[in-house]
Amino acid sequence: MRVGIIGAGPAGMTAAYELSKAGIEVEVFESSPSVGGMAKSIQLWGQTVDLGPHRFFSSDTRVNRIWLELAGQDYEMVDRLTRILYKDKFYYYPLKPFNALLNLGPFEATRCLASYTLQAIKPVQSVPNPTFEDWVVNRFGRRLFAIFFKTYSEKLWGIPCTELDADFAAQRIKKFSLMEALKSALGIGSANHKTLVEQFAYPHGGTGSIYARMAKLCEERGNRIHLDTPIQRVIIESGRAVGIEMSDGTLKRFDRVVSCMPITHLVSRMENVPDPVRHALTQLRFRNTIIVYLQVDCPDLFRDNWLYVHSTELKTGRISNFRNWTARLYGDRTETILALEYWCYTSDELWSKPDAELIALATAEVRLSGLLKNHAVLAGHVVKLENSYPVYAKGYKTPLAAVSGYLKNIDNLCVIGRYGAFKYNNQDHSILMGHLAAQNISQGTNHDLWSVNTDYEYQESSKITETGLVEL
Numbered sequence: 001m002r003v004g005i006i007g008a009g010p011a012g013m014t015a016a017y018e019l020s021k022a023g024i025e026v027e028v029f030e031s032s033p034s035v036g037g038m039a040k041s042i043q044l045w046g047q048t049v050d051l052g053p054h055r056f057f058s059s060d061t062r063v064n065r066i067w068l069e070l071a072g073q074d075y076e077m078v079d080r081l082t083r084i085l086y087k088d089k090f091y092y093y094p095l096k097p098f099n100a101l102l103n104l105g106p107f108e109a110t111r112c113l114a115s116y117t118l119q120a121i122k123p124v125q126s127v128p129n130p131t132f133e134d135w136v137v138n139r140f141g142r143r144l145f146a147i148f149f150k151t152y153s154e155k156l157w158g159i160p161c162t163e164l165d166a167d168f169a170a171q172r173i174k175k176f177s178l179m180e181a182l183k184s185a186l187g188i189g190s191a192n193h194k195t196l197v198e199q200f201a202y203p204h205g206g207t208g209s210i211y212a213r214m215a216k217l218c219e220e221r222g223n224r225i226h227l228d229t230p231i232q233r234v235i236i237e238s239g240r241a242v243g244i245e246m247s248d249g250t251l252k253r254f255d256r257v258v259s260c261m262p263i264t265h266l267v268s269r270m271e272n273v274p275d276p277v278r279h280a281l282t283q284l285r286f287r288n289t290i291i292v293y294l295q296v297d298c299p300d301l302f303r304d305n306w307l308y309v310h311s312t313e314l315k316t317g318r319i320s321n322f323r324n325w326t327a328r329l330y331g332d333r334t335e336t337i338l339a340l341e342y343w344c345y346t347s348d349e350l351w352s353k354p355d356a357e358l359i360a361l362a363t364a365e366v367r368l369s370g371l372l373k374n375h376a377v378l379a380g381h382v383v384k385l386e387n388s389y390p391v392y393a394k395g396y397k398t399p400l401a402a403v404s405g406y407l408k409n410i411d412n413l414c415v416i417g418r419y420g421a422f423k424y425n426n427q428d429h430s431i432l433m434g435h436l437a438a439q440n441i442s443q444g445t446n447h448d449l450w451s452v453n454t455d456y457e458y459q460e461s462s463k464i465t466e467t468g469l470v471e472l
Contacts, residue, residue, distance in 0.1 A: 001025065003441060004244045004252060006231055007260025009037020010211060010427050011417030014066065014434025015258050017214040020221045022442040027223065027252070028215075029244065031230035034208075035215045037260075038388055038418070039427055041206025044381055045295050048329045049337050051383060052291055053306040053320045054207040055080065055200040058428035061462040064469055066431055067201070070213045074204045076326055077466045080197065081303055084148060085319075086310040088370060093308060095140075095148065108143075116141030129395050132164035151310045155317040156343050157287060157391055165392040168424065201464045204328040207427070233269035234259060234413065241413035256441050260417035262286060262387045267403055277406045280399035284422060286387035288351055290342040292362035293383070298375040299323065299334045307371075314365045315350075316340040335378065338366060346386065355382040390422040404450055414440065416449055429453040 001024050005012050008030035016026045034040055041050050055078070058064055084091040089103045101109040119141045124134045132153060136145045145161075153161055153168075203209045215225045234257050235243040243253040259266050264281050267273060306320040320339040322329055330337075340362040344350040353361075359380030366372045400422055407415055416433040418425040425433070429452055436447040462471050 001255045001441070002027070002253075003256045003258060004029070004254035005258045005260070006234070006244065007037065007417060007420065008032075008035035008211070008215065008225065008227075009260055009417055009419075010039050010430035011420065011425070011434040011437075012037075012258065012260040013211045013214040013218075014431045015416065015437045016218050016223065016225075016434075017070075018066075018435055018438035019442055020218045020223050022438065024442055025223060026218065027254075028218070028225045029229045029231050029246075030225065030227050033228050034212075035225065035227070036208035036211040038385060039207050039211065041208030041212075042383075044293055044337060045335065045379060046333050047322065047331070047335075047337055048206040049293065049322045049339065050207050050320075051385065052289070052318065052339055052341055053082075054427065055305075056202065056207065056210075056427050057197050057200045057463075058431075059463055060428065060432060061469070061471070062435055063428045063431050064462050064464050066435060067210060068464060068469060070210045071201070071203050074209075075201050076204070076328075077199050077464075078202045078305070078325055079199055080305060081324070082306050082308065083304050084152075084308045084310050085369065085371075086147065088311075090304075090307075091148070095144075100144075100148075104147075112141060112143040112147075115143035130166040131162050131394055132166055132169050132392075133161040135166040135169040136161075148310065151312055152308050152317055155309075155315070156389070158343065158345060158348075159391070159393060163394050165394050165396055167397075168392045202326055204326065206329060231261070234266060236270055236410060236413075239409065240411040256412045256414075258437055258441075259413065259415045260420040262419040263403060263407075263415060263422045266415065266420070267406070274406070277402055280402035283393075283399040284396065284403065285345070285391045285393070286419075287343050287389040287391055288346060289385040289388040290344065290350065290358060291383045291385070292340045292342070292358050293381040294338045294340070294359070294362055294366065294377050295379040295381075296336045296338060296372065296375050297378050298336055298373075301336050301338070301373070301375070302371055309369070311369070314369060316342055316362065316365050319366065319369075319371070338371075340366060343389070351384070355380075358382050387419060390418065390424055392424065408450075414449060421450065421452075423453050425453055 003019055003026045005016050005026055005028045008028050013035055016028050019026050038051055039054050041048050082093050084093050091103055092099050123138045136149045150161055157164055230247050232245045232247050234241050235245055241257040243251055245251055264284055268281055305324050306318055308318055309316050318341045323336040363377045414437050415421050416437050417430050433449055433452050436449055439445045440447055462469055
């Protein structure tokens with residue numbers, strides 16, 4: 001059997017790695033110069049950095065075993081500190097009630113508690129397609145929603161929270177609520193779910209080193225990883241995927257095809273797609289990310305791994321500080337590398353701005369934030385990531401169901417990953433998708449890959465510690 005895999009991100013590389021272990025021949029086609037997708041690591045000014053903040057945490061034993069198999073002993077546990085920057089003050093995230101109420105002051109704190117109480121008595125009534133705003137307001141009250149959720153979410157998605165589907169909250173904020181935050185603060189709550197995780201495993205070579213090792217082991221087993229190799233389309237004959245057409249028109253035949261390319265690209269390039277499915281594609285959008293790295297002449301700017309920027313006067317939504325992950329990333333360098341993230345659509349003016357203007361914008365904003373103090377910015381670097389976030393616009397499930405239903409009827413084709421399945425995956429979700437896809441191919445199992453990341457309570461039974469895997 002020969003399997004062609006489109007995309008070398010966490011899902012695609014995991015599928016390739018697992019299939020290669022099963023003795024199945026694989027070829028991976030990646031359009032960029034390196035593996036890892038959004039979870040790759042890069043070298044910059046003598047240091048290692050990621051494409052924004054990437055923490056690995058999973059309670060799924062299958063995922064943890066794969067990760068540890070690759071990491072070996074080359075990782076350490078990092079204490080998580082992530083806060084919200086709002087009106088020049090730092091608020092812990094997940095929210096810690098006493099910190100939040102103290103920073104807000106007695107008047108605003110009273111308003112927030114009154115708003116929460118009112119919402120608890122009279123919650124927003126559920127509708128067939130609840131919005132992100134409805135979901136969060138019911139759990140935190142309208143005042144806390146406006147302060148701690150609205151601005152950041154609208155920066156990220158570029159649409160009002162009333163047009164954002166509740167799925168985003170269900171997957172990212174999960175079961176977290178103000179009441180659960182209060183219980184946790186009093187020591188009577190549960191910190192099992194990911195929103196409250198205060199420590200995570202991080203590889204010494206950066207998060208992308210896991211996928212680089214996967215690629216190396218695949219090649220050592222005689223398989224091929226093609227970098228800088230975009231593909232044109234998947235070839236469908238008589239309802240079956242039979243191969244891949246390269247960008248130069250070359251055809252490569254495969255028994256199975258695994259696609260991690262954006263689902264909109266995959267289907268729009270197929271022949272004889274029904275009109276209703278093509279129409280559904282127009283209703284699915286991805287959001288782009290611009291990351292501006294700044295080299296700052298200071299080893300100690302602030303303590304956080306990353307900050308969520310809720311200040312309305314700043315366009316950036318998140319600032320990562322790679323000095324606060326592990327010393328292995330910076331070695332003997334004394335500079336701090338910050339990564340400021342901006343989100344936009346391809347049609348937005350920001351996406352087409354030259355690098356020099358983006359670096360100037362980021363420098364001005366980090367100085368305005370007060371984080372830079374009087375320290376100098378020595379250099380800047382820009383990375384643009386197209387199609388990085390599937391937009392969970394209200395009602396998106398209907399067009400996605402039309403597209404996924406069409407793909408399910410194509411034999412020998414599976415779509416996985418954040419791009420491929422239009423799912424807002426973490427690394428662990430994508431690793432699990434790749435693992436299950438490999439099992440379907442190599443063992444003939446029938447795992448429903450579309451169900452991954454739709455139910456929070458999936459097989460949570462272990463965790464990674466500094467000594468290895470611990471069963472829960």
